[in-house]
Amino acid sequence: MADNHDHHNRSGLIAFIGAMAFVFLFFFYIVFVNKGVTLNENVTEPTPADAPKFDLTTVKEPWLENEQVALAGAKIFKQNCALCHGAKGNLVGGIAEARNLVEGHWKAGEGMISHFKVLQNGITGSQMASFKQTLNPTERWAVLNYIETITNNKTKDKLEDIATFAKSAD
Ligand code: HEC
Numbered sequence: 033m034a035d036n037h038d039h040h041n042r043s044g045l046i047a048f049i050g051a052m053a054f055v056f057l058f059f060f061y062i063v064f065v066n067k068g069v070t071l072n073e074n075v076t077e078p079t080p081a082d083a084p085k086f087d088l089t090t091v092k093e094p095w096l097e098n099e100q101v102a103l104a105g106a107k108i109f110k111q112n113c114a115l116c117h118g119a120k121g122n123l124v125g126g127i128a129e130a131r132n133l134v135e136g137h138w139k140a141g142e143g144m145i146s147h148f149k150v151l152q153n154g155i156t157g158s159q160m161a162s163f164k165q166t167l168n169p170t171e172r173w174a175v176l177n178y179i180e181t182i183t184n185n186k187t188k189d190k191l192e193d194i195a196t197f198a199k200s201a202d
Contacts, residue, residue: 094173095144095194097180105178108171116159121182129159136185143189145197147176152201169202 088094088104110119118126121133131139140150151172154162163172180186187194 088170088174091170091174093195093198094170094177095198096177096191098177101174102178102181105171105174105176108167108175109178112163112166113175121179127159131160133179134182134184136183138185142185143187144173144176144180144194145189147179147187148172148197148201151176164202169198173198 086100086104088101091098091101094101109117109121113121114126116127116130117133118124118130122135123130123132131137138146140146140155150160151163151167153164154160167175
């Protein structure tokens, strides 16, 4: 009986030492081999399928300061304007002849109404083309909304003047 008891204790001890060795080796692995456990995983909020998605087409007055409209405008800018004006509008990665939209030394008139006309008609004799066929009026206002967030020379046009102009502008 006494022998048997001893025997049980010994296998228990072996199991215990084995477990400790495992824990130690695991710890060693995590700290020195795997260089730690990263806790900065990219936790991205999953967008639920039924989450309301921002729809630019429903915006009635896209010239008004609005974070979501500006964000939509930024996307349009990347796709249609960054090529010449630079990804940030400051000509870095763009072309020298284009306007630095951040500095905003406007030559075709100041303010959003003048900028809209530039997008309607382009600037003759330059690479600045009309965007009338490419972007609908809401998209053009959205891109100007974005430019207002990056330029140092912001519009001084009265909101009611812009609203009146926008009614007749296509
Ligand atoms: C192919 C190149 C090119 C693309 C693409 C382009 N632009 Fe331009 N843009 C120019 C050039 C060049 C000028 C300067 C024209 C001049 O005054 O001689 C200019 C000027 C401007 C001006 C300044 C007007 C002023 O009063 O000085 C604005 C605003 C502007 N662009 C907005 C845009 C927006 C918004 C887009 C995209 C929807 C765009 N541009 C796409 C080349 C481009």
